[in-house]
Amino acid sequence: MGTDNSAGARIGVDVPDARGRVELDREGRDLVRNARVRILGVEVLASDWHVLRKTTYEYTRLDGSRSIEHRETYDRGNGATVLLYDLEHRTVLLVRQFRYPAYVNDHADGMLLEAPAGLLDEDDPATAIRREAEEETGVTIGSLEHVLTAYMSPGSVTEVLYFYAAPYTDADRSGRGGGLRSDGEDLEVTELRFDDALAGIRRGDIVDAKTIMLLQWAALEGPFASGS
Template sequence: MTAVGVPGLDVPDSRGRTGLDRVGRDLTGNPDVVVRDVELLASGWHVLRRTTFDQRRRDGRWTTEQRETYDRGNGATLLPYDTARRTVLLTRQFRFPAYVNGSPDGMLVEAAAGLLDDQDPASAIRREAAEELGVAVGALEHVFDVFMSPGSVTERVSFFAAPYTPADRVSAGGGLAEEGEDIEVLELDVDEALAMVDDGRIADAKTIMLLQWAVLRGPFRA
């Protein structure tokens, strides 16, 4: 009888990946956590795993825990700003997860962002700025790196800011149609963008973080 391989484990899945159940098994940085097993639950475009581990609590007791983690890779996001005109460049696009969880129309105003796709964060965000915003950005300022939803999603996002002028617009932007993107580019006064945070028109975490950084410690600080 011929053994049948499992895609993503011992035979390649649709993206050519194997060994997806090996991630996390060799972690040794925390002596109070011992990984016992990693199960592959799903491997569509991204990867869902269930990990069983022993954890020593603060009172010394050991317990066995299970956590599901969604691995979509790491990402980068960018806030382009023009201090002379006090403007920022953002996007508006449809987000189904927000739509199914209470957003009236699923249309979110966001900072440009994307997955790294095997690039370093700076190169990836330059790519996204060109694709989504139609802007060729110059010098990038690395703001911080953030785990956006550490209870269940492994993604770490690198945050950047960069100056721009109208002369830096090289295309209309809008994203890649072949990837299902249909992105509207918004140029907003920074004070209007902050007002949109206050009244809920901007409800995206990375965008709120970048706007608040911009006025507290970044280019628009008093």
Template sequence: MTAGIDTPDRRGRTGLDRHGRDLTGNPRVRIVDVEVLSCDWYVLRRTTFDYQHRDGHWSREQRETYDRGDGATILLYDTDRRTVLLTRQFRLPAYVNGHPDGMLLETAAGLLDGDTPEEAVRREAAEETGCVVDAAEHVFTVYMSPGSVTERLHFFAARYHPASVAATHGGVIGEGEDIAVVELPFHKALDMINSGEIVDAKAIMLLQWAALDGPFTRGHPAGRPLGTVTR
């Protein structure tokens, strides 16, 4: 008996080896086998499939996929003061792969964990920054690392008010989170992308959206109801 397949794993899941076996959307792909390599918390699978190339011939391929669930992230901004609200926390994977101290500036984010994307992003904004998001604008949804990770990340934006930035730290202590709340002038945040001080992909994408097509775009009607944040 194998945990996650025949018996529940520590998150209560079974049948994890069935994921992807019934896909029929691409006639050039035939799933042959799905193996669960790990399901300690997230799920690592190895999938064997036949793939038809453009010239018509078929080849047998194997790929590993890391399934951590889908997530959501949000850019909190104040157009009146031209500031954004970010977080700073330790990220071990970045630390072991060349980041000087592993302390990354990011937009508030988290996994959906059964909630809708907007519910999840409102939850994460409250947990990580102390701000309560009344409504949020959906910006886009993307696959962040489609070559190996299944996650889709939903991007949002919402205003916050200066009075809501009373906390300097956030996060769920029971989950080991120790998150600093960082308010920055928007122009400085953009400069920190160029200087390499901001290297988090989701933060970079939302900051550049805000400059090119969002609330800090020249001539943008900053007063439109994109969502507000209170405390």
């Protein structure tokens, strides 16, 4: 995927890829924030939708010796997620969807229960998660609380995920949800008792990391924490 057949031109580097992008090999070349790391080269391996790069760098180890390292990084952009909760009825609103990577890696059917989430695209995190929550669950978010920010798989994926929480009531459910069919989304909106959702983590019914993190935050220091 990294090379075009026309005179050796490289897709996403010398000529536009499917999304019109070029010079994707420039990402990271100018990094100088860490004096122990010197970037030597960046190669685009694939850019069909998101971007897979192979970066070569010189790394100064703790003992002062230097080594040449190679790392593949998957750049899918940054994202945001939200835990929608109804404090009065002690419920949370999740979505169930098919996840092929989980399916191919031993999950029974690939159908995962998750907190609503999506990529930022060109929006700020709060705007993006309001958009995604409405598309996926039909809920129009009012007040929104930032919970935390985390790198979800820093060994290989560049994504930063912004975590939020927001209350909802029946009055906030202005649409059907289910995601955008034009984007290939096919989501089942699922309302669960909060205690059942927590138990679902222990049973292995909820195995999505961002959802587990939000549910445990809600139990430990969020809206369902004892004494809150």
